[in-house]
Amino acid sequence: MSGGQPRITLLAGGVGGAKLAVGLTAVCAPEQLTVIGNVADDQEFHGLWVSPDIDTLTYSLAGLIDREKGWGLANESHRVLDGLARLGRDTWMYLGDQDLATHIYRTELRRQGLRPSAIAQSIAQSLGVTLNLVLPTDDRLQTRVKTAAGWLAFQEYFVREQCRPEVLDIHIDGLAEARPTPEALAAIEAADLLLIAPSNPVVSIAPILEIPGVRQAVERSHARRIAVSPLIGGRTVKGPADRMLVAAGFACSNLGVADSYAGLIDGLVIDAQDAGDATALAKRGLALKITRTLMTGAADKARLAREVLAFAGQPHPQDEALSCP
Amino acid sequence: MSGGQPRITLLAGGVGGAKLAVGLTAVCAPEQLTVIGNVADDQEFHGLWVSPDIDTLTYSLAGLIDREKGWGLANESHRVLDGLARLGRDTWMYLGDQDLATHIYRTELRRQGLRPSAIAQSIAQSLGVTLNLVLPTDDRLQTRVKTAAGWLAFQEYFVREQCRPEVLDIHIDGLAEARPTPEALAAIEAADLLLIAPSNPVVSIAPILEIPGVRQAVERSHARRIAVSPLIGGRTVKGPADRMLVAAGFACSNLGVADSYAGLIDGLVIDAQDAGDATALAKRGLALKITRTLMTGAADKARLAREVLAFAGQPHPQDEALSCP
Numbered sequence: 001m002s003g004g005q006p007r008i009t010l011l012a013g014g015v016g017g018a019k020l021a022v023g024l025t026a027v028c029a030p031e032q033l034t035v036i037g038n039v040a041d042d043q044e045f046h047g048l049w050v051s052p053d054i055d056t057l058t059y060s061l062a063g064l065i066d067r068e069k070g071w072g073l074a075n076e077s078h079r080v081l082d083g084l085a086r087l088g089r090d091t092w093m094y095l096g097d098q099d100l101a102t103h104i105y106r107t108e109l110r111r112q113g114l115r116p117s118a119i120a121q122s123i124a125q126s127l128g129v130t131l132n133l134v135l136p137t138d139d140r141l142q143t144r145v146k147t148a149a150g151w152l153a154f155q156e157y158f159v160r161e162q163c164r165p166e167v168l169d170i171h172i173d174g175l176a177e178a179r180p181t182p183e184a185l186a187a188i189e190a191a192d193l194l195l196i197a198p199s200n201p202v203v204s205i206a207p208i209l210e211i212p213g214v215r216q217a218v219e220r221s222h223a224r225r226i227a228v229s230p231l232i233g234g235r236t237v238k239g240p241a242d243r244m245l246v247a248a249g250f251a252c253s254n255l256g257v258a259d260s261y262a263g264l265i266d267g268l269v270i271d272a273q274d275a276g277d278a279t280a281l282a283k284r285g286l287a288l289k290i291t292r293t294l295m296t297g298a299a300d301k302a303r304l305a306r307e308v309l310a311f312a313g314q315p316h317p318q319d320e321a322l323s324c325p
Numbered sequence: 326m327s328g329g330q331p332r333i334t335l336l337a338g339g340v341g342g343a344k345l346a347v348g349l350t351a352v353c354a355p356e357q358l359t360v361i362g363n364v365a366d367d368q369e370f371h372g373l374w375v376s377p378d379i380d381t382l383t384y385s386l387a388g389l390i391d392r393e394k395g396w397g398l399a400n401e402s403h404r405v406l407d408g409l410a411r412l413g414r415d416t417w418m419y420l421g422d423q424d425l426a427t428h429i430y431r432t433e434l435r436r437q438g439l440r441p442s443a444i445a446q447s448i449a450q451s452l453g454v455t456l457n458l459v460l461p462t463d464d465r466l467q468t469r470v471k472t473a474a475g476w477l478a479f480q481e482y483f484v485r486e487q488c489r490p491e492v493l494d495i496h497i498d499g500l501a502e503a504r505p506t507p508e509a510l511a512a513i514e515a516a517d518l519l520l521i522a523p524s525n526p527v528v529s530i531a532p533i534l535e536i537p538g539v540r541q542a543v544e545r546s547h548a549r550r551i552a553v554s555p556l557i558g559g560r561t562v563k564g565p566a567d568r569m570l571v572a573a574g575f576a577c578s579n580l581g582v583a584d585s586y587a588g589l590i591d592g593l594v595i596d597a598q599d600a601g602d603a604t605a606l607a608k609r610g611l612a613l614k615i616t617r618t619l620m621t622g623a624a625d626k627a628r629l630a631r632e633v634l635a636f637a638g639q640p641h642p643q644d645e646a647l648s649c650p
């Protein structure tokens with residue numbers, strides 16, 4: 001633990017990651033917090049670069065998110081999409097007007113040659129986000145999902161097909177060649193506490209961890225390393241993480257989640273509905289926190305964040321020396 | 326005159342050109358009509374390619390124009406601009422949401438390498454325009470206006486500065502190197518009647534005529550060639566054509582308009598308020614039609630179009646052989 005306030009780095013996907021990030025901002029100072037987001041579900045629509053997970057983080061942290069949906073901006077309209085539909089374009093990716101401002105701005109700055117991570121920071125700062133939002137890479141990653149109908153881009157599977165097709169395989173293009181951003185590596189190296197959000201381990205967290213150099217940085221870290229499981233009652237709250245764990249060769253349970261993070265975490269936070277997993281998880285040498293992990297409101301998010309921090313601060317069963325806030 | 330219906334080609338700028346184009350569609354079949362628009366006031370905003378004069382033509386011919394303003398789409402909203410303003414962007418170019426759909430689509434297709442003229446036709450057809458809308462060139466032209474504060478892009482002068490600065494000079498970048506589209510040359514060559522709309526001679530019509538090869542095609546044409554003056558009572562209805570004529574070295578009168586089209590027109594339609602110009606114009610060898618040229622509603626547009634066609638069909642004082650509808 002460094003002097004002063006502990007530095008906390010959160011690896012996060014979209015909705016679940018954003019909720020925990022918001023919870024952390026309620027109990028920590030923004031200068032303590034770095035969030036490393038996922039860019040592998042980015043996709044170009046209408047020639048504009050859309051970065052759904054990063055935008056969900058940004059809008060959530062800026063207090064602008066559509067709380068009902070968990071993504072997109074509140075009070076949105078869809079006039080541009082109406083116009084694009086009139087021009088004969090596919091509009092299944094339901095982009096709002098004010099959201100499109102973000103994509104237009106991002107695309108303009110990318111075409112000017114700015115680093116995607118600098119652009120993400122600029123957008124976040126413009127919207128009032130005070131913590132450090134970092135991209136894991138400035139290179140292009142693209143999650144693809146194999147279904148009976150062939151390979152789909154992630155958003156095609158997720159939004160257009162609404163996660164209905166069976167997932168036969170998952171591949172993240174560009175991962176082997178990607179370089180981590182110096183900011184992401186520094187945030188991992190400097191962290192006193194490394195958190196993995198309750199996000200999809202396969203398509204949200206793996207595309208961060210598997211960027212060459214990132215897994216190694218997490219492995220070498222002296223930080224307490226805690227994941228919050230995205231499963232509740234053996235299933236995901238939202239999204240296809242459960243089925244994707246299976247497609248990626250893991251069990252659809254907290255054991256599968258733990259296996260997907262093998263060697264990278266010291267502790268796991270699981271939901272009370274999955275308390276039955278505790279014995280098997282403890283055998284894997286993991287510290288465990290069993291609580292209510294569903295985050296339905298601001299109070300819930302803050303409570304879970306507080307519990308995660310308290311859990312991280314407890315002496316670890318295998319390593320009495322570590323301590324946290 | 327070829328067999329069947331006469332082929333009419335209109336060279337047009339923005340608002341005034343669009344009004345005459347709409348008038349022509351009321352009295353002619355769409356397959357008779359080709360409109361060649363102006364692309365020199367195109368400009369990129371937020372990384373999107375905006376083509377104001379072409380869009381004014383397209384929206385007018387599609388019946389979607391904001392009739393009060395004369396440009397932009399009816400029932401527009403500005404949610405994207407609100408979003409861009411929140412991101413700290415300049416939003417003086419007041420682009421509507423549905424209008425932005427056009428710019429997003431155009432920009433996407435340009436980046437895919439499609440010809441700008443094919444894109445303009447595709448947009449026009451998607452919106453229900455049935456006549457032939459043609460770009461004069463697929464190359465980039467950029468009108469710049471010199472003011473006391475230096476050179477401005479046309480839209481900076483026109484929209485941001487609201488035409489307030491004195492115009493010291495005008496230059497159209499790219500004009501000498503531009504190549505005409507085959508469609509524009511064909512439409513001029515095939516025309517039985519060549520019309521020049523009541524548009525700005527300096528920044529709307531000259532950027533068409535001065536593309537290498539276009540002036541020559543108009544000079545060689547056997548069509549009756551008629552311009553409608555943009556001046557009423559020696560001034561423009563809207564826009565800075567009067568001041569621009571002066572900046573370009575012409576008189577701010579119908580004589581200046583006629584001089585700017587010297588060798589390219591056989592006749593000129595002027596407003597009754599400028600009947601005093603008739604004698605001097607006749608001395609230049611021009612056939613003259615004196616009428617009310619203001620087009621305030623649909624009936625006005627059709628009436629002027631009908632009068633222009635009737636005038637074009639009259640025997641020319643210098644050439645009794647020509648006849649038109």
